[in-house]
Amino acid sequence: MTKRILLFTALFVLLLQTACRRAQQPQPVDYVDPTIGGVGILLQPTRPTVHLPHQMIRVHPMKNDQLDDRIRYFPLTNASHRTLWLFAFMPWDEKITPESWTEPLVFDRETTTPYYYAATLGDHECRLEFAPEKKSGIFRITFRGGQPQYLRLTTLHPQGAFRIAGPRTISGYETFEGMKAWLYAETDADITARIYRDEHHPDAVMLDFGDRPLTVSFRYGISFISEEQARENLLQEIPDNDFEKIKQAARQTWNSALSQIHVEGGTPAQQRVFHTALYRTCERMVDINEYGRYYSHYDRQVHESDRPFYVDNWLWDTYIAHEPLHIILNPRRVTDRIRSYISMYRQGGTIPSFALLTGDWPAMTGNYAAVWMADAWYKGLRDFDLETAYEGVRKNSLDQTLLPWNNGPKTPLDDFYNLHGYFPGLPPGEQETVPQVDTGWEKRQSVAVTTANSYADWCIALMAGELNLPDDRALFLDRAAFYRNVFRHDKGFLWPKDRDGNWIEPFDPRFAGREYFTENNAYTFLWDVRHDLEGLFLLLGGRPQAEARLDQLFREGLGKSKWDFWTILPDATGMVGQFSMGNEPSFHIPYIYNYLGSPWKTQKRIRMLLDAFFTDNLFGIPGDEDGGGMSAFVVFSMMGFFPVTPGIPVYAIGSPVFDKAAIQLPGGKSFTITAKNNSAENKYIQSASLNGRPLTKPWFTHTDLTEGGTLEFIMGDRPNKQWGSRAEDAPPSAIDFINR
Numbered sequence: 001m002t003k004r005i006l007l008f009t010a011l012f013v014l015l016l017q018t019a020c021r022r023a024q025q026p027q028p029v030d031y032v033d034p035t036i037g038g039v040g041i042l043l044q045p046t047r048p049t050v051h052l053p054h055q056m057i058r059v060h061p062m063k064n065d066q067l068d069d070r071i072r073y074f075p076l077t078n079a080s081h082r083t084l085w086l087f088a089f090m091p092w093d094e095k096i097t098p099e100s101w102t103e104p105l106v107f108d109r110e111t112t113t114p115y116y117y118a119a120t121l122g123d124h125e126c127r128l129e130f131a132p133e134k135k136s137g138i139f140r141i142t143f144r145g146g147q148p149q150y151l152r153l154t155t156l157h158p159q160g161a162f163r164i165a166g167p168r169t170i171s172g173y174e175t176f177e178g179m180k181a182w183l184y185a186e187t188d189a190d191i192t193a194r195i196y197r198d199e200h201h202p203d204a205v206m207l208d209f210g211d212r213p214l215t216v217s218f219r220y221g222i223s224f225i226s227e228e229q230a231r232e233n234l235l236q237e238i239p240d241n242d243f244e245k246i247k248q249a250a251r252q253t254w255n256s257a258l259s260q261i262h263v264e265g266g267t268p269a270q271q272r273v274f275h276t277a278l279y280r281t282c283e284r285m286v287d288i289n290e291y292g293r294y295y296s297h298y299d300r301q302v303h304e305s306d307r308p309f310y311v312d313n314w315l316w317d318t319y320i321a322h323e324p325l326h327i328i329l330n331p332r333r334v335t336d337r338i339r340s341y342i343s344m345y346r347q348g349g350t351i352p353s354f355a356l357l358t359g360d361w362p363a364m365t366g367n368y369a370a371v372w373m374a375d376a377w378y379k380g381l382r383d384f385d386l387e388t389a390y391e392g393v394r395k396n397s398l399d400q401t402l403l404p405w406n407n408g409p410k411t412p413l414d415d416f417y418n419l420h421g422y423f424p425g426l427p428p429g430e431q432e433t434v435p436q437v438d439t440g441w442e443k444r445q446s447v448a449v450t451t452a453n454s455y456a457d458w459c460i461a462l463m464a465g466e467l468n469l470p471d472d473r474a475l476f477l478d479r480a481a482f483y484r485n486v487f488r489h490d491k492g493f494l495w496p497k498d499r500d501g502n503w504i505e506p507f508d509p510r511f512a513g514r515e516y517f518t519e520n521n522a523y524t525f526l527w528d529v530r531h532d533l534e535g536l537f538l539l540l541g542g543r544p545q546a547e548a549r550l551d552q553l554f555r556e557g558l559g560k561s562k563w564d565f566w567t568i569l570p571d572a573t574g575m576v577g578q579f580s581m582g583n584e585p586s587f588h589i590p591y592i593y594n595y596l597g598s599p600w601k602t603q604k605r606i607r608m609l610l611d612a613f614f615t616d617n618l619f620g621i622p623g624d625e626d627g628g629g630m631s632a633f634v635v636f637s638m639m640g641f642f643p644v645t646p647g648i649p650v651y652a653i654g655s656p657v658f659d660k661a662a663i664q665l666p667g668g669k670s671f672t673i674t675a676k677n678n679s680a681e682n683k684y685i686q687s688a689s690l691n692g693r694p695l696t697k698p699w700f701t702h703t704d705l706t707e708g709g710t711l712e713f714i715m716g717d718r719p720n721k722q723w724g725s726r727a728e729d730a731p732p733s734a735i736d737f738i739n740r
Contacts, residue, residue, distance in 0.1 A: 050130055058286070084356075154203065224357070264661075317627075320633075408436070604683065
C-alpha cells in the first residue's frame with residue numbers, strides 16, 4: 001500500500017512539474033514585440049497597435065515614435081492604417097487650462113502586446129490599460145486621488161460633438177472625409193460633472209470623477225452606421241466591465257491566429273522577429289460588417305449582409321507577399337476580401353486600388369487587383385464572381401486612366417499608351433501639358449506605369465482565358481509585352497521614351513525619380529517584369545548576362561553621398577548596392593537567382609538580408625512596413641520560400657531560418673518545412689526532398705503545399721552549386737504557364 005501511495009505521489013509530482021513547465025513555456029503571442037521597427041529609418045515607424053486580427057478597433061498611443069517620451073492621446077480607433085484616426089481619449093489629472101485640451105503626458109512603465117496595452121501617465125502616475133474587441137474596446141484607468149480626475153474626449157476632425165446622456169453614458173459623432181462615425185460609451189463610475197471646451201461647439205469634453213482614488217472603466221463601441229448601432233456593438237461584445245475577461249479573450253484570439261504557423265529552432269531574437277511579423281500581417285484588411293449590416297462609402301448606403309465587408313488595403317504594397325500569405329492561411333477570408341472588392345465595383349463603378357473605408361484612394365501605380373484576383377483563382381479560390389471581377393479590372397485597364405494617384409476617365413496619355421504601347425515621359429525641363437498629372441510630387445512615373453500595367457494585363461489575359469474570351473486574351477497578352485517598348489538594348493535598362501519615340505537624355509539610372517519610376521530607380525525596375533522573366537533574360541543577352549547584372553545590382557555604388565541619394569529617393573531604404581530592401585518592388589529580386597540556375601545565391605542573399613535588416617529592436621524594419629506588406633516578406637522568407645510571381649501558383653525556395661516550420665492549413669492538413677543541420681553558417685541547401693522523394697528543383701507548387709506534406713532540406717556551410725542549377729530546374733515561366 002505504501003509503495004502504491006509513493007508511486008501515485010511521484011506520478012502526481014511528475015505531472016505537476018510537466019504542467020508547470022508547459023505553463024512557463026512562451027505561447028506564440030509572448031514572442032510578439034509590437035515596438036520592433038518603432039523608429040523609422042527615414043520613413044514611417046511602426047505603431048504598437050492593439051487589436052484583434054482583421055477587426056475594426058485598432059488602438060495605439062499617439063506619439064512621434066517609440067523614442068518619444070510623451071503621449072498626445074489614444075485614438076478610439078485607427079480607421080485607415082497610418083492615415084486616419086477617430087476620437088481622441090486621454091486621462092487627465094491636472095488643473096484644466098486652455099492647453100489641457102491638447103497637452104500630451106509623459107509616460108513610463110509601458111507594456112505593449114497585440115492584445116493589451118498599459119502605461120503610467122503624468123506626474124501623478126495615473127495608470128492606463130486597454131484591451132480590444134471587434135467593434136469595441138475597454139480602457140481601465142487607475143487614478144491615485146488627491147487631484148482632479150478627468151477623462152478627456154476630443155474629436156479629431158472639425159465637425160463632431162459629444163453628449164453626456166446620463167451619469168455613466170457618453171455618446172458622440174465625428175464627420176470626416178464625407179462620412180460619419182458614432183461613439184457610444186459607458187463608465188462604471190458616476191460622472192460628477194462635465195466641462196466642455198466650448199459650450200457652443202462641444203467637440204471636446206472633460207468627464208469629471210472627483211478627486212477620490214478610484215479605478216474607472218471606459219468601454220465603448222464605434223459604428224459607421226448610427227449611434228444605436230455603436231451601442232449594440234458595445235453590448236454585443238462587452239456587456240459588462242470585466243476588463244480581465246476581454247483581455248484574456250483577446251490573448252486567446254491572438255494565440256490561435258499566430259499558431260497557424262508553428263516554428264522551432266532559430267534564436268530567441270529570430271522567434272521574436274518572426275512572430276511580430278506574423279502579427280503585423282493580421283492587421284489589414286479589416287471587417288466593418290456590424291452584426292449583419294455595413295456602411296459602404298462606395299455608394300453611401302447601408303447594406304444588409306451576413307458576409308464580412310473588408311476595407312483598408314494598399315494593393316501596391318500588399319499584392320506581392322501579404323495577400324499570397326493569406327491565400328495560404330485563410331483562403332475563405334481572402335475570398336471575402338475579393339468579394340468585397342467586387343461589391344465596391346458594383347456600388348461605385350470601379351475596382352479600387354487602395355480600398356479604404358472612405359472610398360477608393362488611387363494611390364501609387366498599377367492595376368494590381370487583377371494580379372491579386374488571378375493569383376487567388378489559380379490557387380484554387382473560386383467562391384467569387386470571376387466574370388464581374390474581370391469586367392472591373394478590364395475596365396480599369398482599357399477605359400480608366402493609368403496615371404499615378406488618379407481616378408477617372410482616360411487622358412491623352414492613356415490614349416497614347418493604348419496606341420503606342422508605352423507611357424511617354426517628359427524630357428528634363430519640359431513643362432507638363434496634361435492637367436491630371438500630379439506635377440508637385442508624383443509626376444508621370446512613365447516607365448513604372450508601363451511595367452506595372454504590363455504585368456496586370458498579363459493577369460487579365462489569364463482571367464480572359466478562364467472565361468473563354470480568346471480575343472480579349474490575345475489583346476491582353478499583346479499588352480503584357482508593352483514593357484519591351486521601353487527596354488533600351490544599348491544601355492541594358494528600361495529607359496523612358498518621349499512622345500516621339502526618342503530615348504530621353506540626359507538620364508541617370510540611379511537618380512531618375514518619379515518622372516519615370518515609383519519610389520525607386522531604374523536598377524530596381526529592371527527586375528519589375530516578374531511576369532516574363534524569361535523574356536527579360538533574353539533582352540539582357542541570356543541567362544549568364546542576366547545573372548551578372550543581378551550580381552552587380554547588389555554591388556553597384558550609390559553614385560552620390562547618402563544624404564544626396566536619399567534627397568532624390570527617400571523611399572529607397574535598406575540599400576545593398578542599388579538593391580533596396582526597404583521597398584516592396586525589391587522583395588522578389590533575390591529569388592530571381594532560382595530562375596538563373598544559381599539558387600545558392602538566393603540562399604546567401606536572403607539570409608544576409610534577414611540578418612542585416614530585420615532585427616528585434618526599434619530599428620528592425622528597413623522601410624515603411626505598410627500594414628503587413630513588408631512583414632509578409634519576412635514571414636515567407638524566414639520559412640524558406642516566396643511567391644515571386646503572384647498569378648503563377650508556385651513558390652521559389654530560399655533558405656529557411658528555422659529547423660522546422662509547420663503551417664496549419666484549413667481542413668486539418670499541415671505543410672511542414674524541416675531544415676536539418678540548420679544554423680547561421682549552414683545556410684546553403686545541400687539536398688531536398690518533398691514527401692520523401694528527392695526534390696532537385698528550387699521551387700514547388702501551391703498544390704504541393706495545400707495538399708499537405710513535408711519539405712525537407714539538408715543544410716551545409718558551403719553552397720551546393722549543382723542543386724537546382726539545370727535550366728529545366730527553373731520555376732515555370734509565364735510562357736510555360738499560360739500555354740499549359
